[in-house]
Amino acid sequence: MGENARVPDDISPLSAAASEALFARAKTVTPGGVNSPVRAFNAVGGTPRFIREAKGAWLTDVDGNDYVDLICSWGPMLLGHAHPEVQAAVLEAVTRGTSFGTPTTPEVELAEEIVSRAPVEKVRFVSSGTEATMSAIRLARGFTGRDVILKFAGNYHGHVDSLLASAGSGLVTHAIPGTPGVPESSTELTVVLPYNDRAAVTAAFESYRDRVACLITEASPGNMGIVPPEPGFNEFLATTCRDNGALFISDEVMTGFRAGKQGQWGLDGKSEGWAPDLVTFGKVMGGGFPAAAFGGRADVMGSLSPDGPVYQAGTLSGNPVATTAGLTTLRLATDEVYDHISQAAETVKAAIVETFTKAGLPHVVQATGTMFSVFFAEGPVRNFEEAKTTDEAAYKAFFHAMLDQGVYLPPSAYEAWFLSSAHDERAVSQITEALPYAAEAAAKELS
Known part of the structure; x- marks a missing residue:
């Protein structure tokens, strides 16, 4: 006790x-x-x-x-744990080998399954939610040529230096490091805003104008307890980003295929006709294995290496056992x-x-x-x-x-x-x- x-x-x-x-x-x-x-x-x-x-x-x-x-x-x-069909698929995959460092069939099939459910056209696999959000932000900066990131207090996007940030002294100020080991230089381009506050978002875009590369938000925050977006808030964020030439990153590492069959977007975006520019995924899509992904518009994803200049790589990305577990889980969901x-x-x-x-x-x-x-x-x-x-x-x-x-x-x-x-x-x-x-x-x- x-x-x-x-x-x-x-x-x-x-x-x-x-x-x-x-x-x-x-x-x-x-x-x-x-x-x-x-x-x-x-x-x-x-x-x-x-x-x-x-x-x-x-x-x-x-x-x-x-x-x-x-x-x-x-x-x-x-x-649930130890689902017999997921276990059988994983055991069969293991008999073929655990890692190849090459393209494999399960990663293609899992990507197709995610694209069929979520508002993304292309997907890149990584090994953790932190890696997914880190890569999505780098891609947003590379695609837009801008440097400022907007995020919300209480939203957690993994232990990325630039996102382990606390709000500055004013409503619209650069953030300060939220933990020892993160230098000020890592958070000086991050602005932390109060969640569900449209006026603060508008003020941030007015202050930084053409410097905002992206706004990242949990699709429905779950790391301060469940704090749902107020009606129309995510749509407002998507529209505001589009109107200001920034990318809207919806972090669905937690909610993706968990809140519902199409994640949080299926609950508050699909029917309203809007979509994020980039989405991060994890947890359910890995079926209990260390797997994650980020995806989005084809033109934005086209900036990733080897097609484009924004570098991202991973030895175990798209691991055949992990993608088999994720694919089987989603097909059974x-x-x-x-x-x-x-x-x-x-x-x-x-x-x-x-x-x-x-x-x-x-x-x-x-x-x-x-x-x-x-x-x-x-x-x-x-x-x-x-x-x-x-x-x-x-x-x-x-x-x-x-x-x-x-x-x-x-x-x-x-x-x-x-x-x-x-x-x-x-x-x-x-x-x-x-x-x-x-x-x-x-x-x-x-x-």
């Missing part, structure tokens, strides 16, 4: 002895004992669980505890899959609202497509400043109370919750039945 986290008297913490031992070993050879910071449980306290295996909607840790999984590898496991996940998510969201209301907990549940998150705050939450009003201590108590009842939530108050097509009645029931105890723990923290 994390410090100060409390649960009702009849719920006992699950054993974490084996995880504690592994965590101690890991900290001697790995910074913080983890390979991505949120895994360390720093935001919620306690011992991170080391997972031994996963199947369907369930995780099993090294102590033998089972948990309903509500992070799904932070989104990719749309079909039917309308029925999304309907199932949406229905399960609606059940969980309704149970949260009912339970929190009875417990007198301040809360707002926000969603986009199949993704949602819970803020321990009065809503709605429209930007990063409002997201930060969530009560982190209450979430910490809530997290551990759920964990001790076999429900694995994101170990941070500012992350999205994910379900899969494998979340059946049993899994959903375990979540909803755990809520009253966890709500009581959170209410005690607030009292």
